[in-house]
Amino acid sequence: MIDTLKFKIDGYSFDYGYLFEKLEEKCQFERKTTYKYGESHVFKYKNWQFWLSKKSLTASGSLHKLYHGDNLKPFNYSEVKLAIDSLYTLLDFDLSDAKLMQVDLAANLVMQSQVHLYFDLLTCPIGYKPMSVKNETYYFKKNDKAKELVFYDKVKEVKKNNSQLLVKDQNLLRYEIKLKTDIVNIIGDKLLISLYDVDKYAKLVTAWYNTYSQVPKLTKLPLSDVVLTSRKDFTNSLVKKAISSLGGVEVILNKVSKSKVGKTVKYSLRQYLKELKETDYLRPELKEELDFKVHQAYLQHLKTS
Incomplete structure (x- = not known):
C-alpha cells in the first residue's frame, strides 16, 4: 500500500x-x-x-x-x-x-x-x-x-x-x-x-x-457541451441535453412506444434516438466492481x- x-x-x-x-x-x-x-x-x-x-x-x-x-x-x-x-x-x-x-x-x-x-x-x-x-x-x-x-x-x-x-x-x-x-x-x-x-x-x-x-x-454519461459548429450539430446537442434531463434514451423510447402516433413516425423517432449514443447510460456494474x-x-x- x-x-x-x-x-x-x-x-x-x-x-x-x-x-x-x-x-x-x-x-x-x-x-x-x-x-x-x-x-x-x-x-x-x-x-x-x-x-x-x-x-x-x-x-x-x-x-x-x-x-x-x-x-x-x-x-x-x-x-x-x-x-x-x-x-x-x-x-x-x-x-x-x-x-x-x-x-x-x-x-x-x-x-x-x-x-x-x-x-x-x-x-x-x-x-x-x-x-x-x-x-x-x-x-x-x-x-x-x-x-x-x-x-x-x-x-x-x-x-x-x-x-x-x-x-x-x-x-x-x-x-x-x-x-x-x-x-x-x-x-x-x-x-x-x-x-x-x-x-x-x-x-x-x-x-x-x-x-x-x-x-x-x-x-450515466455527463452532458456534452452545446455544439456550435453547425445548425444540425447545435440542434442535436440541445436534444441530447433535453433527453438526458428526462432520464435518457430508454425513457424516451418507452414513451414513443406507448404513444398513439403512426408506425412510420414511431420508426423514424426510434431511429433518430438510437443515433444519439452519447446519452446512453453507463454500465452500473462498472461502478459496483x-x-x-x-x-x-x-x-x-x-x-x-
Missing part, C-alpha cells in the same frame, strides 16, 4: 563527513550543485535519490520498489517495516528525526473491463482540480496542495517506462493518493518512524479508502502480515 516516500533530516542530526563517505561508498554519485551558501551532492541507490548538504539530507524513492524490485506485487505492513529497515542499514545512522514530506499509498486493481472505461465513472471532488492525460491517467489535485488522487492504467505505465519488466496484458487499474501536508492531520505527526506504528499505518490505509469514497461516481475492488484492497492492506 505505501509506495513512494520523501523525507528530510536537518543537518544537526547527522555527521556530514561520515554520511558523505557512506553515500559515496554505497551509492552512485549523480551530480554536485553549488549555490550561494554552500553545495549539495546528489546520490542514487536503486530507485532512491539522496540530496546531501551540510544543512540537510533529503531522500525520495519507492519503498515498494526498494523491497520487491517493482510495485506490481502487493506490499503489506510487515514488508514496509523491512523496507525502512533497509534504509537504516544503507545510511547507517538513526533516522528518528526524519520528517515525512510526502507519502504515496496505492493499490493495483485487476479489473474485468478496459481501464479507461472506469475513468468515465469518476468526477472531480469538491475542493480539487481535475487533470487528465490522454486516456491513460486521471489526476485530482486538492486546491490547498495537501493531497493528490491519481487513477491510471498500470500496464501502460509499466510498458512505457520499463520495457525490460515483463507484465501480463491485463486490465490493471492503479488508484493512488499522494499525501503532503495532510500527513500530520491523519497520523498526528510527520515522523518517518511513525510508519512502524501499526495504528498509524492503519490510519493511512483508511485515509486511502476514505479519499476514494469522496470521489463522486456517475451512473470498482467499489468492491477498492474495498477489498483496503481490507487486505489493513492486515499486518
